[in-house]
Amino acid sequence: MPVTKVLTAGIGEADLRDIDVYRKRGGYKQLERAFKTMKPADVLEAADKSGLRGRGGAGFPTGRKWSFLPSNDKPRYLVCNCDEAEPGTFKDHMLLEETPHLVLEGILLGAYGIGSHHAYIYIRGEFKRGAEIFNRTIEQARKAGLIGKNLFGTGYDLEVTVHRGAGAYICGEETALLNSLEGKRGEPRLKPPFPAVAGLYGMPTVVNNVETLAYLVPILEKGAEWFASVGTERSKGYKIISISGHVQKPGNYEVALGTPVRELIEIAGGLREGRKLMAIQPGGGSSACIFEEHLDLPYDYESLAKAGTMLGSGAMVVMDDTTDFVKAAHNMVRFFAHESCGQCTPCREGGDWLETVLHRLVEGRGVPSDIEMLRRVGHQITGINLCPLGDSIEPFLLSVLKRFPEQFEARVLKETVSA
Amino acid sequence: MRKRSEDFPALLERLRPQCEEIIGRYEHSRSALLPLIHLFQEHEGYASAQAQNAVAEMLQLTPAVVESTVSFYTLFFRKPVGKYMLQVCRGLACSINGAEDIMAYFREKLGIGHLQTTDDGLFSYEEVECLAACDRATCMQVNLDFVYDLTPRMIDEMLDAMRAGTYAVVPMAQTDAPERTWKTVQDLQVARGGKSFGAIGQPNPNNGSGIDKDGVIMIDRILAQQPRFEGRTKERLANVEPSITSVLEHEDLQ
Numbered sequence: 001m002p003v004t005k006v007l008t009a010g011i012g013e014a015d016l017r018d019i020d021v022y023r024k025r026g027g028y029k030q031l032e033r034a035f036k037t038m039k040p041a042d043v044l045e046a047a048d049k050s051g052l053r054g055r056g057g058a059g060f061p062t063g064r065k066w067s068f069l070p071s072n073d074k075p076r077y078l079v080c081n082c083d084e085a086e087p088g089t090f091k092d093h094m095l096l097e098e099t100p101h102l103v104l105e106g107i108l109l110g111a112y113g114i115g116s117h118h119a120y121i122y123i124r125g126e127f128k129r130g131a132e133i134f135n136r137t138i139e140q141a142r143k144a145g146l147i148g149k150n151l152f153g154t155g156y157d158l159e160v161t162v163h164r165g166a167g168a169y170i171c172g173e174e175t176a177l178l179n180s181l182e183g184k185r186g187e188p189r190l191k192p193p194f195p196a197v198a199g200l201y202g203m204p205t206v207v208n209n210v211e212t213l214a215y216l217v218p219i220l221e222k223g224a225e226w227f228a229s230v231g232t233e234r235s236k237g238y239k240i241i242s243i244s245g246h247v248q249k250p251g252n253y254e255v256a257l258g259t260p261v262r263e264l265i266e267i268a269g270g271l272r273e274g275r276k277l278m279a280i281q282p283g284g285g286s287s288a289c290i291f292e293e294h295l296d297l298p299y300d301y302e303s304l305a306k307a308g309t310m311l312g313s314g315a316m317v318v319m320d321d322t323t324d325f326v327k328a329a330h331n332m333v334r335f336f337a338h339e340s341c342g343q344c345t346p347c348r349e350g351g352d353w354l355e356t357v358l359h360r361l362v363e364g365r366g367v368p369s370d371i372e373m374l375r376r377v378g379h380q381i382t383g384i385n386l387c388p389l390g391d392s393i394e395p396f397l398l399s400v401l402k403r404f405p406e407q408f409e410a411r412v413l414k415e416t417v418s419a
Numbered sequence: 420m421r422k423r424s425e426d427f428p429a430l431l432e433r434l435r436p437q438c439e440e441i442i443g444r445y446e447h448s449r450s451a452l453l454p455l456i457h458l459f460q461e462h463e464g465y466a467s468a469q470a471q472n473a474v475a476e477m478l479q480l481t482p483a484v485v486e487s488t489v490s491f492y493t494l495f496f497r498k499p500v501g502k503y504m505l506q507v508c509r510g511l512a513c514s515i516n517g518a519e520d521i522m523a524y525f526r527e528k529l530g531i532g533h534l535q536t537t538d539d540g541l542f543s544y545e546e547v548e549c550l551a552a553c554d555r556a557t558c559m560q561v562n563l564d565f566v567y568d569l570t571p572r573m574i575d576e577m578l579d580a581m582r583a584g585t586y587a588v589v590p591m592a593q594t595d596a597p598e599r600t601w602k603t604v605q606d607l608q609v610a611r612g613g614k615s616f617g618a619i620g621q622p623n624p625n626n627g628s629g630i631d632k633d634g635v636i637m638i639d640r641i642l643a644q645q646p647r648f649e650g651r652t653k654e655r656l657a658n659v660e661p662s663i664t665s666v667l668e669h670e671d672l673q
Binding site: 084085086087088089090092093118124125126127128129161163164165166167168169180181182183184185186187201242243244245246250251252281285315317319322323327328331332335338339341 | 444445446447449450451452453454456457478487488491492493494495509510511512514515516547548549550551552553554555556560563564565
């Protein structure tokens with residue numbers, strides 16, 4: 001089986017929320033080793049050499065992201081992004097609740113790697129239970145001397161604070177997250193300056209996804225070469241893929257990047273009996289669909305980009321022939337229209353008008369010009385907003401509109417009243 | 420939970436040490452805004468104006484800044500809500516697995532729609548965006564506790580247990596009686612990107628939605644009548660008795 005358990009090892013078998021259980025399985029050994037025998041620069045080098053890329057959606061190389069930090073004396077911060085809300089994604093939710101000590105070890109390693117003495121984890125407001133679990137995790141670690149002053153006798157102080165959001169998808173965007181962490185409205189900031197230069201409280205800051213930071217632990221344990229040896233040329237290592245929709249065994253599956261899409265669907269139990277595959281949204285709500293002819297596509301950053309979509313957060317929603325794509329498109333667009341923070345006019349108004357038009361089509365009351373309007377409006381939203389949310393509105397819509405135009409056309413009113 | 424008899428100054432005094440502890444976690448006090456509002460909402464059931472003012476004073480901000488921030492986040496309720504906040508996922512993965520049927524079932528059983536509270540103040544109902552539990556579609560949260568793989572029978576049992584006071588999830592504090600919706604008219608307009616609904620009380624000619632004179636949203640009226648997505652939930656629904664029709668398909672909420 002191509003499923004490999006790296007981060008997901010032990011989930012469902014042992015109570016990994018218990019620090020003793022986690023330590024018995026080798027937990028916090030890498031942290032101790034890093035503090036005692038490695039320099040922060042060594043951690044950065046390991047991250048860089050492993051080829052680890054951001055697992056939150058953008059896929060930016062983690063080592064390079066860290067290297068943008070200026071070398072000055074300002075305090076710097078590590079922020080772990082656990083504001084998981086990309087439609088179809090549920091991997092961080094699982095990691096947070098099922099193996100919180102691994103997440104914490106990753107955060108501590110990351111903080112040490114960039115020389116931060118205060119790390120934050122921003123947890124989505126809906127994950128109330130996850131936040132409670134993580135608070136207990138921190139308390140256990142504090143008692144064990146893994147958080148606080150003078151860690152491992154090295155004189156290094158490190159504090160971790162849990163910050164809970166309150167229901168805003170946009171706070172997954174890193175500058176919106178920082179604003180929310182500063183107690184402000186979760187509105188994205190104008191970039192540059194990027195967070196590496198002026199982030200939390202105006203200080204150098206790195207924002208990394210939960211899964212990204214968690215992978216630091218096995219990378220230090222087994223070596224950067226081990227991680228870099230799997231996957232493809234530019235998409236190295238493992239990734240947790242959240243597979244849902246019309247598959248028989250939806251769930252989180254950890255695989256090497258580059259696994260063919262067909263195999264991923266098989267891992268998730270395949271389609272329901274007698275059903276035909278119509279479309280796959282391969283990388284969360286922001287990604288365009290791929291179709292039957294893409295089944296042999298390797299699931300990695302480059303191959304998906306080449307196919308006109310993206311890997312994103314690694315959330316695959318599989319849709320079979322029972323799917324109404326007009327409704328699906330309306331659903332997706334409504335999401336972004338609802339979650340737009342409202343700062344940029346194209347995103348705020350464009351998303352809203354697309355939703356209105358699609359709602360009309362869902363009702364079967366479309367007018368003939370609607371289809372053309374759907375094709376055009378998206379282009380007027382993309383690329384001209386402060387953050388990528390606006391760019392995310394159209395890909396799904398345009399891909400299914402191109403593939404299933406008849407479903408949209410069937411919703412246009414046949415008779416129009418002549419003036 | 421604040422007792423009805425406890426007035427706000429007493430609650431504030433009781434929570435003050437905890438507030439100070441929260442503020443102390445951050446290098447800049449304003450960062451404590453969200454956790455403090457969470458704390459007061461836990462005790463009052465909603466983020467009351469008094470609580471917002473108290474937070475403003477503690478953080479040396481103006482009340483307007485606090486309200487502006489609080490109004491950005493959908494999990495902060497600026498008006499009282501029911502004791503059980505039922506938030507059903509309407510994300511894509513849930514939708515194609517029967518969430519529309521589940522939502523229609525809730526609406527029928529509760530006799531209310533999206534963003535509304537029942538007259539007895541027990542239930543508030545909202546259809547929310549992806550809850551990150553797509554492998555267990557269709558899912559929902561009750562007072563932020565997850566419930567997975569929903570079926571109509573589960574919903575019946577859940578609502579019965581809540582009415583009887585035996586449900587496993589602790590009811591939210593309720594220090595003031597809820598109105599029909601916890602959203603303000605401005606909230607609803609902002610949620611629509613600032614675009615006008617038309618005059619309040621008038622349905623929007625574009626999409627058959629609108630808000631009535633109390634600012635209550637009437638949406639997805641037609642959606643509930645459309646042929647629904649089929650999915651795993653659909654199979655589970657096949658064996659269930661009561662026919663699934665939306666309360667909203669009958670008439671406007673006048």
